[in-house]
Amino acid sequence: MPETSAVLTLRHAVRDWLRRFGSSGPVAVGLSGGADSLALTAATLAEAEAVDALVVDHQLQEDSAEVAATAAATARALGCRSVRVLSVEVGHTGGMEAAARTARYSALAAARGDRPVLLGHTLDDQAETVLLGLGRGSGARSIQGMAPFDDPWGRPLLGVRRVVTRQFCADVGLSPYDDPHNSSPEFTRVRLRTEVLPVLEDVLGGTAALALARTAEQLRHDNAALDEFAGELLVRAESASHGLSCEVLAAAAPAVRSRAVRAWLLARGVRGVTGAHIRSIDELVVAWRGQGGVAVGGAERGTRLVVVREHGRLTLARADRVSRDRRETS
Known part of the structure; x- marks a missing residue:
């Protein structure tokens, strides 16, 4: 493998x-x-004990099987210990981008065994992820970006620009596949990549992607600290009796309180906790005026749960029980 700048950059990142x-x-x-995953595979082969390639065929294009077969053949030629092609069925929930991502991660998780799975996300992908989070306006957690290691997912290239992975491929004689979906303006991420980020880079003197990635790293550290504080608050709020003490919660900082409530809901099987849910539940704690409970999704499809305030504590009950109680007291 030639010791060019791009090759050394990727090898050092993986190492x-x-x-x-x-x-x-x-x-x-x-x-x-x-280019990203191809360069990652080659660099990892130079640094790791052994590499097993997992090639996902989303079956979204007519030639997807051929593309997957080519990637698999390249992996074998590079020296991967094993190569598997994983054909998946992409659903429709959340749009094609989200559905493809769900199918891909599910297939990789099922095939990985006990090995970590390295993914070719670059600094540019991180910047795009932060911009998407900013657009959603759902708080610090949504703009903290991707973690270098979120077991079992590893991302060694989060500090590497996309242009470097392409140069790596050119330097070692690899021919990457250019997915037409990556240039289709119907996808929000593509428009961020081709329209928004170039303007930001121009206005900010070529530092926008770096600044966004640095922001993501700082927020991950901040979020880790807030999560620790929230865990401590949750222990105190739950210690007295069933449910959460509103008095204990109200004394905490809003950022810590909202995280504690979110963790409490998730631990009890509540699905799809949104910012609107958290804001409404927070009003039960700090702006109590006798209002009704807040309906949230249950652990099972069709199940509705309600967060209610009773005797100064937040409790979680089935929606049918809350309705029955109201009928009996009316």
């Missing part, structure tokens, strides 16, 4: 990731055939 997260054994790599 640092393996050292930092203690992955001394075999690893899996999610390989699409694109």
Whole structure:
């Protein structure tokens, strides 16, 4: 492998990731055939004990099987210990981008065994993720971006620009596949990549992507600290009796209180907790005026749960029980 600037950049990034997260054994790599994942696979082969390639065929294009087969053949030629093509069925929930991502991660999780799965997300992908989070306006957690390691997902290239992975492929003689979906303006992320980020880079002198990625890293540290504080608050609020003490919650900072309530709901099987849910539940704590409960999704399809304030505590009850209680007291 030639020791060009791009090659050394990727090898050092992978080496640092393996050292930092203690992955001394075999690893899996999610390989699409694109420049990012192809460069990651080649660089990981130079640094890891053994590499197993997992190629996901989303079956969204007529030639998807051929693209997957080509990526698999390249992985074998590079020296991967094993290569598997994972064909998936992409659903419709949340749009094609989200559905494809769900299907891809599910397939990779099922095939990985006990190995971490390295993914080819770059600094540019991180910047796009932060911009998407800002657009949703759902708080610090949505703009903290992707973590370098979110077990079992590893992302060694979050500090590497996309242009470097392309140069890596050129330097070592690899021919990456250019997915037409990556240039289709019907996808929000593509428009951020091709329209919004270039303008920001121009206005900010070429530092926009770097600044967004740095912001994501800082927010991950901040969020980790807030989550720890929220865990401590949850222990105090739950210690007295059933439910959460509104008095204890009200004395905490709003950011810590909202995280504690979210964690409490998730631990009880509540699905799809939104910012609107948290804001309404917070009013039960700090702006109590006898209002009704807040309906949230149950752990099972069709089940509705309600967060209510009773005797100074937040409790979680089935919606049918709350309705029955209201009828009996009316």
